[in-house]
Each structure stands twice: as C-alpha cells, then as structure tokens.
Amino acid sequence: MELRHLRYFVAVAEELSFTRAAERLHIGQPPLSHQIQMLEAEVGAQLLERSKRWVRLTEAGKLFLDDARRVLSLSEQAVQTARRAERGEAGELRVGFTFSTPLTPLFATVINRYRRRYPGVTLTLHERSTLAQINALAGRELDLGLVRPPESALPEAVTTTELRRDPLVMVLPEEHPLAARKTLRIRDLEGQPLVMYPKTAGTGIHPQIFRLCRAAGFEPTIAMEAGEASTMAGLVAAGFGIAVLPSSFDIIRLSGVLYRPLADKDATTALLLAQRKDEISPLVAAFRAIALEAASA
Template sequence: MNLELRHYRYFAALAEELHFGRAAERLGISQPALSQQFRWIEQEAGAPLLSRSKRRLALTEVGAVFHEEALGVLRQVRHAELATASASRGDVGSASIGYVASAALSGLLPRLVYRFRQDYPAVRLAMREMDMPAQLDAVARGALDIGFIRPPLQALPEGLALFDIAAEPVVVALHATHALASRARIDVAMLRDETFICTHTEHGTGFYAITLAICGNAGFQPRVEALSSQMATIISMVAAGFGVALIPASMRAFAPPDVVFKPLARNEVTSQLAVVHRKNERSPTVLRLIERCRQGKGKDRQPG
C-alpha cells in the first residue's frame, strides 16, 4: 500500500472515534478532508474498512486488522522519535573512560561515574586503567572518549583539550620506621638525602615534574628512581625500604601497615586531577559526560 504516516494517524483516530466529525476535530482537519483521505485509504487497502448501519460506523474484519497494524506503525514511529530525541540529548549511547590509578583512588572519579550512571542508566560506560601517555594517544585516536590524568604534561596532542577538576595536597610516604615518621609535618629540606621513588623520569610530566618542583623549592635536586608506573606499587616500594615518595593525598587510601603519610610543611605545590577530551567531540553522550565532569569540579577535594 502506498500510504503515508498521516494516513495511519487518520485511520487510527477514525477507528477509535467511529465518527467522522469527532475524528476530524481530534485530528485538526475538516470533515470533508478526512472523508476524502479515508476513501484513499480504503482504495489502497483494497477492501472496506468501515461498515455503516443505522447511521453508525463499525470496523469491518479487515478494518480491525488494519487498525491494529496502524497502531503498531504509530507505536514504532513514536519509539523511533523518543529514541532519537534521547540519543540527541545524550540520555543513551556509550562512552569510554580512561584513568590513572590515583584518579580511581581519589574517590572523585568513582563518585562522578556513579552519579552519572544513576542519572543516565541507559548509557553504557567502559572504564580502562591506563597511564597518562597511553590515555592521551587513545583519546586523540578515538579509542577513548575522555581520560582522567595527572598534569603537568609537556605538550597536549593536537585536537585535545584539558581542564582541571580537582586539586589536592601532596604528602610524603615514608617507611613507618623512618626517622621522620613521628613528625606531624615534614619539612621537604629534611628529605634532601633521600631517594625519591617516581613512576617515571620524563621531564615536565606528571609526578616526576611535581617532585622536582617541590624539592627545587626546598633548595635541592632530588635523587630519583623510577621503579613502577603504578602509584600503588610506588607505595609498596616505600614499604620495602627503597626510598620515599611524594604522592597525592588521596593515595593514603592505599595504606600498607609499614608506610606512613605526612603532610608537607611550607609547600604550595598541589596535585591536579584533570580531564582530557577531543575539542571537536560531537557525541551527545560524551558531551553530557564532559559537562558532568565540569559540574563536579572541585566538589571532592581532599583535605590537607
């Protein structure tokens, strides 16, 4: 049958009202126009759809079948409209999130993801733990949608944007038997003879850059060893006696019994948690997730 969507709407209204005048009023068209359209529908159906007896209308058997099919078409169209509108708002779809381990332990990332999933249960979220260089590459290639990273970084790949969502104090991780372990706060200058454990030794990037900045402000160049790319493993290396480590305060959640965490005296350098994403992002779902991250900025900062 060569029918348009409006024809299904016309017949559904007529089959429910069984009165041309009421159906026309409901549809917002004139009764003659509806009568003309109905004749076209019957012609296309190839059989009578309504019967007339004693000035009353009734569905024929063919009309009853066509009515059910018309309702099915209208339901399917409505479902498509709602699904499209939902997708355009970002209420459905998928997004992939990369993160450094310290972002997960900070508490901010889990809370953001939890709240987003509560508000948008139809969105599928995929989480992947990755170091910062791998995240930057994956977001640039489209393999990830957003990444949670720890600046600073030397350069941001072309086409990417970055914004901070939290800043937290830096603390020093010491072995529990360390001579400074009983102090309430540690003067960084007192650590000049220590070995500092870092995740890498790439200049201008991540916690290596933060370690150099904090120690430089205290007047010395630290001796640094990169023993693991994972912050939690760095803390384990402190427990094993390989040295001390400057870490974000949130990592105190990972607390082996042989390690203590101490605030730093006279230090203004903080650890930033940032979100990286594509500048030209067009996915409504990802854009909604990015906006949610912006809205959550600074709400979960760690105490000193």
C-alpha cells in the same frame, strides 16, 4: 507511507466513523476519506468497509491496525528518546580515569551523583593513563577524562579544567630516620632510593618529581618502578625505598608505612577534567556540571 496516514487510519478504526474521526483529528471529512483511500492504494488491500450508515474493519484492516499502533508507539518512543538525549538524560557517556583516580574521594562522589541524576544514561568507565586518555579524547574514543597534569603539551583539540589540587606527600617506612619529622622538603630526597612510576606510565608525577629534584640541586635515585600507587606503598613497606604520591592516596593504609607532607610550594598535583574543545554533547555538559559542583563543595 507517512505517519499521519497511520494516525488517520487508527482514528477511523477506533471511532468506526469518518465524521467522528475527522472531528477528533480536526480535519475535514472529505480530505480524511481521500487520505484513507490513498493509504489503501499504497498498502494494496482494503482496510475498511464503508456504507452510509456504518464503517467496519476488514480482516486486513484488523491486522493492519495492530501494526499501525505499534509503529505509532515506536515513533513516539523515538521522539521521547531524542528529547531525553537532547536534555542529557539518555545515551552513552564514555569517561576515562587514571589508575589511581578512584583513590580520590571526589571520583566516587561525582560518579555516584551522576548515576543518581541520570539513570537513563549508560555510563562506561575506562581505566587508562593520562596520555592514553588525552589521545582517546582527540580520537573521539572517549567523551571525558579524569587525568593528572600531562607531561607533554595538550593536542589543540583537547582542553582541561582543574577539579582539585593535592599536595604531594612522602611515603616512608615508619622506621626511616626522616619519619621522625612532621614536615619534609624535596631536598630531603637527595641520596634516598625512590620508588616511582615508570616514565612510560604516561603520568605527570614522574617528570614532576624529576623537575622538583633538579630544582633542589640533585638527580633523584630510582630504586624501583611500579605502575600502581598501592604497589608503590607496598614496596615502601618492604624497605625498597621512599615514594612521592598525591596526598589523597594516604587512604592506602599499610602496616609500617607513614605519610609526611612536603613543604615545597610547587610540590602539588592536580586532578583535571579533560574534554574536547568543540564538544557540544548535553551528556558531557551534565557530567562536567556535576564534577564542578562536587569539586567546589
């Protein structure tokens, strides 16, 4: 059964005239009559009573008309949904983010702006480490990821775009001797107990701190490990050591904790937007455009 047969039937049923229905459909009356006969044969029921002067719906035709209208309505809805998806206005978009990304103001800006512009899209957010996001992108479990520079090389299928660059800051107890200085350097960490992300966290901050310390001529001393930036700040407040975090995390305000910038030119980290190289989804393109727009503001 073809949709055009349903459209022909609905036109005849609404006009109750083959002549008027043929004019409405811009086809000849004999072909229209033939198509209705074919539809009735396929359905196995007479849908219309005909005479030279009138056309009437049979009981079967009345019931068939209701269903035919629903089918045509659903088919039009399906067409509109597909067109909206092609424009990036419908569907599901799966976006990953690291545990600390929501502390970056850019995150809220991008997510709120996207949801306002594309209310018909189901946006699902997944909290995962950088490494887990990259693996999920390669495995097509995520569509986009908000990540920090990874420790290892990216898979061939994944690419990243830098959204913003944050200087690293030292997080200190306010009574610490280094707190009296307005600017610090990596070498000031020598011999100091550090509170750090664990190596298994999949974040690039851990290996970066090791590289910076070694470049300054010493090995860092790890006192404690914690998986969350807020936990690290709390451990600093409790006197367990010093932490190094992106400057955007200074919104974590705890009594007894101070943030001091690091003057070393390589003491920076980036927030990256990761995606598959072969991605053609309009949903991804729309989110990427908003992220770049917000990042450049």
